[in-house]
Amino acid sequence: xxxxQWRYRRIRRKYIEAKRAFKQKSKIPFYPFLAIRFIIExxxxxxxxxxxxxxxxxxxxxxxxxxxxDLREIYPGEIITQYPLGPYWIDLAIPKYKLAIELDxxxxxxxxxxxxxxxxxxxxxxxxxxxxxxxxxxxxxxxREESLEKIFAFTQRQAAKAKxxxxx
Numbered sequence: 001x002x003x004x005q006w007r008y009r010r011i012r013r014k015y016i017e018a019k020r021a022f023k024q025k026s027k028i029p030f031y032p033f034l035a036i037r038f039i040i041e042x043x044x045x046x047x048x049x050x051x052x053x054x055x056x057x058x059x060x061x062x063x064x065x066x067x068x069x070d071l072r073e074i075y076p077g078e079i080i081t082q083y084p085l086g087p088y089w090i091d092l093a094i095p096k097y098k099l100a101i102e103l104d105x106x107x108x109x110x111x112x113x114x115x116x117x118x119x120x121x122x123x124x125x126x127x128x129x130x131x132x133x134x135x136x137x138x139x140x141x142x143x144r145e146e147s148l149e150k151i152f153a154f155t156q157r158q159a160a161k162a163k164x165x166x167x168x
Contacts, residue, residue: 013087020082020089024058031057042069055081063103063140064091070148071101075155085128088121097158100125100132101151103140 027034035052041062042050047069055072058081059065071079075094083093085100092101102118122132131154139147 058082066140097155098130100130102134104136106137
């Protein structure tokens with residue numbers, strides 16, 4: 001029984017990775033159009049100097065991009081989009097602090113099955129020592145500053161702990 005589950009998970013993981021790779025490759029012809037779209041989004045959000053990078057093209061939703069625009073100002077080069085962790089993918093990750101940022105859109109997280117899946121994911125990531133922070137559409141659109149402050153406070157605490165640990 002155990003080996004069957006292991007094989008199933010391994011095959012499923014390969015399938016998901018192949019599906020994601022195909023999805024990313026199928027976006028390539030549209031990169032010029034996506035680039036224009038991303039620049040317009042950044043200008044609308046108030047950034048005077050819009051920038052493009054590889055991580056931006058790996059985002060899967062507008063919520064991820066909005067949060068990414070804000071976080072890359074604070075943590076340049078430290079944010080990884082669609083970060084693989086075991087059988088799951090993290091929307092935005094800051095591996096240095098073992099922080100997983102999950103963004104819940106309106107449509108996807110209305111049903112119970114998706115919510116139960118998220119609980120299992122969170123438990124898995126926490127067992128591996130990751131802190132999971134979930135933000136809703138309303139958090140990103142209406143409570144943007146509070147959401148960013150929550151992330152910043154956590155990373156500051158983690159940095160202080162690491163500094164204290166290295167002194168000993």
